Amino acid sequence: MRIDVVTLFPEFMDQAATVGVVGRARERGLLALQGWNPRDYAEGNYRRVDDRPFGGGPGMVMLIDPLRAAITAARAAAPGPARVFYMSPQGRPLTQARVRELAALPRLILLCGRYEGVDERLLQAEVDEELSIGDYVLSGGELAAAVVVDAVARLQNGALNDALSAEQDSFEGDGLLDCPHYTRPVEHALGRVPDVLLSGNHADIARWRRQQSLVRTAVRRPELLDEAALGQADRRLLDA
Numbered sequence: 138m139r140i141d142v143v144t145l146f147p148e149f150m151d152q153a154a155t156v157g158v159v160g161r162a163r164e165r166g167l168l169a170l171q172g173w174n175p176r177d178y179a180e181g182n183y184r185r186v187d188d189r190p191f192g193g194g195p196g197m198v199m200l201i202d203p204l205r206a207a208i209t210a211a212r213a214a215a216p217g218p219a220r221v222f223y224m225s226p227q228g229r230p231l232t233q234a235r236v237r238e239l240a241a242l243p244r245l246i247l248l249c250g251r252y253e254g255v256d257e258r259l260l261q262a263e264v265d266e267e268l269s270i271g272d273y274v275l276s277g278g279e280l281a282a283a284v285v286v287d288a289v290a291r292l293q294n295g296a297l298n299d300a301l302s303a304e305q306d307s308f309e310g311d312g313l314l315d316c317p318h319y320t321r322p323v324e325h326a327l328g329r330v331p332d333v334l335l336s337g338n339h340a341d342i343a344r345w346r347r348q349q350s351l352v353r354t355a356v357r358r359p360e361l362l363d364e365a366a367l368g369q370a371d372r373r374l375l376d377a
């Protein structure tokens with residue numbers, strides 16, 4: 138998959154996307170990532186990318202033309218249509234289900250705002266969808282774009298060393314939270330690993346993990362249980 142990021146700080150994306158699973162996905166040729174700086178498409182000695190808002194008020198607004206030229210260049214950089222996403226606190230909240238959908242697309246263009254945001258006319262003309270990473274306001278879209286890049290990169294086939302690990306993560310499958318995990322040593326000053334995980338009995342381990350997921354979800358995110366369509370066996374584990 139290919140992701141183009143339109144940002145005043147392309148170096149931020151370069152830094153964020155070199156380590157861990159995202160770095161590996163790029164090395165393995167599973168993800169191509171390129172930054173596009175609207176300043177490179179701005180005119181005049183000062184290469185202005187923003188101006189004062191009509192109607193007055195604080196802050197600056199990103200200009201249409203440098204952004205539009207950067208998006209056009211990003212679109213032309215590879216064959217095939219690309220959907221354009223504006224990272225915005227006003228956008229559709231990002232969920233794991235939406236991440237799965239995005240990860241299946243061949244191309245994404247992520248547009249990062251700064252200042253008070255972007256001239257509305259640019260959004261109307263060029264953006265297919267606005268995406269929010271949560272109900273809080275960041276100073277720029279780069280962190281949000283990095284979140285999207287990370288979340289979709291790890292879902293590319295071959296990015297994770299064990300593909301099963303993504304399927305067992307929180308919000309996957311029927312949408313429950315993941316169970317707790319333990320590793321060596323068995324005995325530690327902070328406690329002992331639950332006996333069932335040492336039993337070698339795969340059915341018991343699976344049942345224990347399922348129960349932990351159910352209970353955790355009930356305690357921490359009860360609204361997720363309502364959507365999980367639990368069966369009789371799950372109800373029994375939850376009540377046990």
Ligand code: SAM
Nearest residue numbers: 224225226250253254269270274275277278281
């Ligand atoms: N005035 C805007 C508003 O209240 O909707 C906020 C502008 S914010 C200071 C600057 C930029 O950060 C936005 O244009 C957007 O690209 C990005 N941003 C801020 N919060 C975000 C969030 N929760 N999710 C995604 N992007 C966000």
